[in-house]
Amino acid sequence: MSGKACVIGAGPNGLAAAIVLAQAGLQVEVFEAEPIPGGAARTLELTLPGFLHDFGSAVHPWVVGSPFFSSLPLQDYGLQWIHSPAPLAHPLDDGTAVMLERDLRDAEAALGGDGKAWRQLMSPFVEHWSDIAAEVLAPIHLLPHRPFLMARLGWHAVTSAKSLASRFRLERTRALFAGLAAHSFLRLDETLSAAFGVLLGATAHSVGWPIPRGGSQSIANALCSHLAKLGAAVNTSMRVENLSELSHYDLTFCDITPRQLLRLAGPRLSPSYQRRLERYRYGPGVFKVDYALASPIPWKAAECLRAATVHVGGTFEQIAEGEAAVCSGRPADRPFVLLAQPSLFDSTRAPAGKHTAWAYCHVPNASKVDMLGRLEDQIERFAPGFRDCVLARRVFSPADLESMDANLVGGDIGGGAMNFGQFLFRPTWRQYATSAKDIYLCSSSTPPGGGVHGMCGYNAARMALTRLGSVTRRA
Numbered sequence: 001m002s003g004k005a006c007v008i009g010a011g012p013n014g015l016a017a018a019i020v021l022a023q024a025g026l027q028v029e030v031f032e033a034e035p036i037p038g039g040a041a042r043t044l045e046l047t048l049p050g051f052l053h054d055f056g057s058a059v060h061p062w063v064v065g066s067p068f069f070s071s072l073p074l075q076d077y078g079l080q081w082i083h084s085p086a087p088l089a090h091p092l093d094d095g096t097a098v099m100l101e102r103d104l105r106d107a108e109a110a111l112g113g114d115g116k117a118w119r120q121l122m123s124p125f126v127e128h129w130s131d132i133a134a135e136v137l138a139p140i141h142l143l144p145h146r147p148f149l150m151a152r153l154g155w156h157a158v159t160s161a162k163s164l165a166s167r168f169r170l171e172r173t174r175a176l177f178a179g180l181a182a183h184s185f186l187r188l189d190e191t192l193s194a195a196f197g198v199l200l201g202a203t204a205h206s207v208g209w210p211i212p213r214g215g216s217q218s219i220a221n222a223l224c225s226h227l228a229k230l231g232a233a234v235n236t237s238m239r240v241e242n243l244s245e246l247s248h249y250d251l252t253f254c255d256i257t258p259r260q261l262l263r264l265a266g267p268r269l270s271p272s273y274q275r276r277l278e279r280y281r282y283g284p285g286v287f288k289v290d291y292a293l294a295s296p297i298p299w300k301a302a303e304c305l306r307a308a309t310v311h312v313g314g315t316f317e318q319i320a321e322g323e324a325a326v327c328s329g330r331p332a333d334r335p336f337v338l339l340a341q342p343s344l345f346d347s348t349r350a351p352a353g354k355h356t357a358w359a360y361c362h363v364p365n366a367s368k369v370d371m372l373g374r375l376e377d378q379i380e381r382f383a384p385g386f387r388d389c390v391l392a393r394r395v396f397s398p399a400d401l402e403s404m405d406a407n408l409v410g411g412d413i414g415g416g417a418m419n420f421g422q423f424l425f426r427p428t429w430r431q432y433a434t435s436a437k438d439i440y441l442c443s444s445s446t447p448p449g450g451g452v453h454g455m456c457g458y459n460a461a462r463m464a465l466t467r468l469g470s471v472t473r474r475a
């Protein structure tokens with residue numbers, strides 16, 4: 001196919017769109033504002049020399065579970081996956097931790113009295129993960145390929161995490177489920193929150209929650225190398241300020257969010273489409289801290305050292321209370337902290353004997369409140385002496401995050417709120433298409449939303465190519 005396409009933004013979705021377009025034979029150029037490609041999948045020396053920190057994404061079930069990324073030969077470009085012995089640990093105040101084991105049978109055994117209920121909840125999705133992934137990482141289909149399975153997921157989608165968790169008898173299992181569901185940024189008594197928990201739990205058993213050797217930059221680098229092999233160029237330190245700069249391209253793909261599209265493309269878009277974009281809602285932000293550590297984190301429950309991801313927040317009720325505060329515009333007194341400790345399993349992340357940690361909590365969008373004390377109090381609660389291990393820390397407010405990746409509007413890491421309306425129509429009913437025939441949106445503000453899976457970019461590029469008649473429609 002001939003023609004010239006450009007992509008604004010070299011995040012995972014921009015790179016995915018560029019690869020699909022280049023595979024179809026288009027001449028493709030990518031323009032990235034930052035000096036290093038990858039967007040929120042970059043790894044940088046953020047604290048001390050020799051300590052490599054993931055600026056954004058750290059744990060990657062959605063890369064290995066992505067129908068598109070898993071079809072690419074990324075390992076040929078050096079991408080290596082590391083699975084910690086358990087995907088997830090969730091410490092509790094009694095000094096123990098509830099562990100999420102990767103194998104569903106091991107998880108059943110480890111969860112004791114709730115093991116059977118856990119297996120019954122997860123197994124349909126674990127057994128049919130590849131079918132599920134193709135469906136959930138695509139726009140909503142009225143006629144899904146797996147109607148019964150999708151109906152079951154649909155049932156969870158209208159259920160809240162609070163209601164689903166009531167099927168567990170043990171407080172520890174309910175706490176585990178709360179941590180999974182809280183990734184949704186929703187209140188845990190809200191519709192959709194249960195589906196997030198179920199899907200994320202299912203990925204732990206089906207594809208695992210791996211980390212890439214060297215950090216998330218290894219994913220971006222592998223995508224860029226593959227793109228280069230296909231003949232496409234990534235131009236860094238080139239911020240696009242106005243789409244009129246790109247008028248010589250036949251197609252423009254925007255790995256940016258609606259607010260930015262309005263600024264860059266305003267007059268090229270119809271007034272009604274502009275109004276719809278103006279109504280788009282961003283979700284809560286995050287407050288993030290990267291740590292250089294003198295030693296592993298001194299968890300009271302030593303089994304936490306078996307997992308690359310640790311959910312720090314206590315019981316279901318405590319996590320629910322923190323998330324409810326954030327959703328009503330207040331910072332949580334005892335925030336739910338998502339923590340990754342990659343250097344325990346990947347020695348490339350820190351000098352010998354030293355460690356890194358990555359931690360964030362949810363805050364209201366664009367919040368200016370300093371959460372450092374509260375975030376560290378939560379870690380100390382389950383790992384007394386943590387602060388004594390800190391050699392250096394780098395704190396990112398929502399504004400700091402946005403200054404390093406313009407898509408993180410107000411610190412929102414998901415490209416927009418995942419409420420029911422924006423789950424169905426994201427960012428508008430047109431999804432990837434805009435009111436201008438040659439302009440497409442391909443960021444996480446389109447279906448299926450946040451996470452490093454590249455499926456927003458893949459779906460956007462396929463839609464454009466289908467419209468151009470170059471590919472036959474596939475699911």
Ligand SMILES: Cc1cc2nc3c(=O)[nH]c(=O)nc-3n(C[C@H](O)[C@H](O)[C@H](O)COP(=O)(O)OP(=O)(O)OC[C@H]3O[C@@H](n4cnc5c(N)ncnc54)[C@H](O)[C@@H]3O)c2cc1C
Pocket residue numbers: 008009010011012013014015031032033034037038039040041055056057058059060061062063238239240241255256260286288360401404405406407408413414415442443444445449450451452453456
């Ligand atoms: C702190 C944090 C933790 C996260 N944790 C995880 C995790 O563990 N696992 C996971 O799967 N996901 C995680 N995510 C989410 C994930 O990183 C994002 O959903 C994903 O990166 C979205 O990809 P994207 O391509 O849509 O956007 P981005 O990755 O944000 O990329 C957008 C790119 O566009 C560029 N850009 C913007 N405007 C312009 C312009 N005008 N001109 C040129 N370039 C421009 C930006 O510089 C950026 O490089 C996390 C994100 C953050 C911030």
